[in-house]
Amino acid sequence: MGFRPFTFRLALAHGLKGAVWNEPWGVVVDVEGEEAAIAAFESELQRSPPPETTIEGLQVERLPPIDHQGFAIRESAEGHGASRRVPPDLAACPECLSEVDTPGDRRRGYPFTSCVRCGPRYSIVRGLPYDRERTTMAGFAFCAACAHEYEDPGSRRFHAQTNACSDCGPRLCVVSDGPRGTSAVEEVVSALRKGSVVAIKGIGGFHVACDATNEEAVGRLRERKQRPDKPLAVMFPDLEALGRESDVDATAAALLTGSRRPIVLLPRRKPTALAPQVAPRLRQLGAFLPYTPLHHLVLRAFGRPLVMTSGNRSDEPLASSNDEARSRLRGIADLFLLHDRDIAAPLDDSVARVLRGRIQLLRRARGYVPEPLPLGFTGPPGLAVGADLKNAPCLATGDSAVPGPHVGDLESYEAQEVHTDACARLLALLGVEPAWIAHDLHPGYHGTGLAQAYGRPRIAVQHHHAHVASCLVDNARTDRVIGVAWDGTGYGPDGTVWGGEVLVADLSGFERVGRIRPVPLPGGDAAVREPWRMAVSHLLAAGVEAKHGAHPAYASVAAMVREGVNTVPTSSAGRLFDALASLLGVRDRVSYDGQAAVELEALAERTDDASGYHVPVTGERPLELDPRPLVRAVAEDVAREADPGLLAGRIHAALADAILEACRRVRQTTGLRSVALTGGCFESKLLTVLAAERLEAADFEVLLHGRVPPGDGGLGVGQAAVAAWRTSHPESDSGRTEGAE
Secondary structure (H helix, E strand, C coil): CCHHHHHHHHHHHCCCEEEEEEECCEEEEEEECCHHHHHHHHHHHHHCCCCCCCCCCCCCCCCCCCCCCCEEECCCCCCCCCCCCCCCCECCCHHHHHHHHCCCCCCCCCCCCCCCCCECCHHHECCCCCCHHHECCCCCCCCHHHHHHHHCCCCCCCCCCCCCCCCCCCCEEEEECCCCCCCHHHHHHHHHHCCCCEEEECCCCEEEEEECCCHHHHHHHHHHHCCCCCCCCEECCCHHHHHCCECCCHHHHHHHHCCCCCEEEEEECCCCCCCHHHCCCCCEEEEECCCCHHHHHHHHHHCCCEEEEECCCCCCCCCCCHHHHHHHCECCECEEEEECCCCCCCCCCCEEEEECCEEEEEECCCCCCCCCEECCCCCCCEEECCCCCCECCEEECCCEEEECCCCECCCCHHHHHHHHHHHHHHHHHHCCCCCCEEEECCCCCHHHHHHHCCCCCEEEECHHHHHHHHHHHHCCCCCCEEEEEEEEEEECCCCCEEEEEEEEECCCCEEEEEEECCEEEECCHHHHHCHHHHHHHHHHHCCCCCCCCCCCCHHHHHHHHHHCCCEEEECCHHHHHHHHHHHCCCCCCCCCCCHHHHHHHHHCCCCCCCCCCCCCEECCCCEEECCHHHHHHHHHHHHCCCCHHHHHHHHHHHHHHHHHHHHHHHHHHHCCCEEEEECHHHHCHHHHHHHHHHHHHCCCEEECCCCCCCCHHHHHHHHHHHHHHHHHCCCCCCCHHHCEC
16 A cells, blocks of 8 residues: 555655565564654654555564665565455545646556556455566566656655556557547547447456436346346446435545445435436435546546446356456447456455445445454454355455455356355465365355365354354454344255344354244245245235235245245245335336345335334244234235335334344343344345334444445355354354354
8 A cells, every 4th residue: 555655755754774575464664763763753654654554563673773774665575474465456546637637747548547545456466465576567567757756755656566657558449340439438438429338347347338328228238238127336427426416425425535436325316317227216326436547537538427337247257358358248338448457356346335424335345355354363264155145255364354355146157266266366365274164054055065175174154143243243343242134045054044033142153032933935036036925925924815916826826835835934034025015016026136125115205103013022032023913014004005105114114113122122131232233134224224223222232234244245254253263262162053064
């Protein structure tokens, strides 16, 4: 992050001699001079390091003077170490963008402009320490002007490993069947204005782009990409343009314009200039601002927002090489904007939101990977392979968890290859030899099979226990808490499908103290794709015999539920949301994970009136949250044609009330007052806020996710924490039934 050049200038400012260099385990600064000057240097070093730099610890050792001649930045040492660090990719800084825009500047219009404070890092690193010769910039030799900047202590590019210009650095090229423009950017902008779909190579992979205000172009992109409903991210030229489409508060604005630049979920305004198909039936928009000079040049010239979605087909990994993009995105993109800087590590955009005034990541990728998270203890290193959906592996390096990049769903062979490569890269870069491999408890998950290939001792971690553990790591905790882990699917030790769990858990193990009352899951995965099936199951469980809709398979599914054929019991909160969404006429079939629940939340209006909606909590260890009264009440209100928006709001409020009551009952028997809200259902902002407000009003401490996604994208962190704890605390046998080999 420019720490060595910063140290160099700071030493000179204090009249000190010596040297600074990278070791695999950290940075060494050797300074020699007057005591007062050294003390002032040390104080300022800790007080005001460069932006995006974190000093995790400082060791000071007094050495005999050796009469240094000046101050130098030495070559980095090579080798392995337990605390090797890889810097994340950062957005272009204002100074670099100013140069790109300034007439007469030698970097005017250069799309790969960067300095010591910005530009690609993790995505171009091939080895550590981080120096140019170990990046994909190695093949671009400095011109005289760039070499002078690199060696000049007064330059912003002093020891900037990505330094380049149009004379010596990477270059753009356009691949298309159409007429050639005067420049690559102009050719792309011209195509976008005509409604074309363009594949654009970025820092970590390709985007597929089109005019976000052109309904026909957006529809064409959706059809070609086989993505009928899932919302599309939109890149705006600047904050002012975004402000015309959304209310952007100060926290969101800082996130949008900062050095990480994730996609940020924001409330949408009406009317809108965006095409309706950008985010159909949703009240929020995934928006971000240009984070590379290339984006800046394209958006400035285009003058309107662009759809900028991941460069892949539905359910495929992100395309990252030129050849891969031209092969896999053929038929999607009309034109390809390529460059000749290789991508060493594919990396998707991060996704975040502002929740109760704090930043919460929903997908941890570019800008955040591979920053470590402290575990709060030290254990043997190992690898957690993560979940089968929204996969992101995680490495435990002793005292830290290092979340890997977002891989996506592991169903395809291509995705599994990307996962294997991402894990191998993390292990190699950080110099870790894993003592164990952690994976999900489900024996049939793809991740479980991938874990077997490593030939290391394996530790199986129950899905919802891993969710709670990930929330503990996120909040720097290792103590026992009440964990409310709600999601769509997780394999339970009893062989049933869990998903609406109340656990008492720490990193060593868990006890299931509550659950949503199970109902049959009719048809397995078919019930996930078709929420009406879950509506039938919940209606029959609630004693409501009336047919739900006119689906031709109703009779067979109802018989399946009644007779227990091709079903398995499930306590899933996600499937309950599906059933309720189907009852309200929101959606009977989904095209992406969580779609019915997302659209149900978007429908919700008032939440201050839950009259008639109740989810009683009964029984003892495990408690049962009984949705039958809620389902009956919703069915009655739908029959009398009540306002669906009001009913959706009441549903969320009633479920938040049930969470509170369950936690109260657990507190009475355990004395615990800290509650972790975790799992994919807490990607619902409405449910999270309602539950947190109720719990805090009842004197609970609420632990929410921030740096670790609450859904399956954070599961690898939880698996890593549980496995590292067990291997470092062999006396702890709580939860051993989850599985170890």
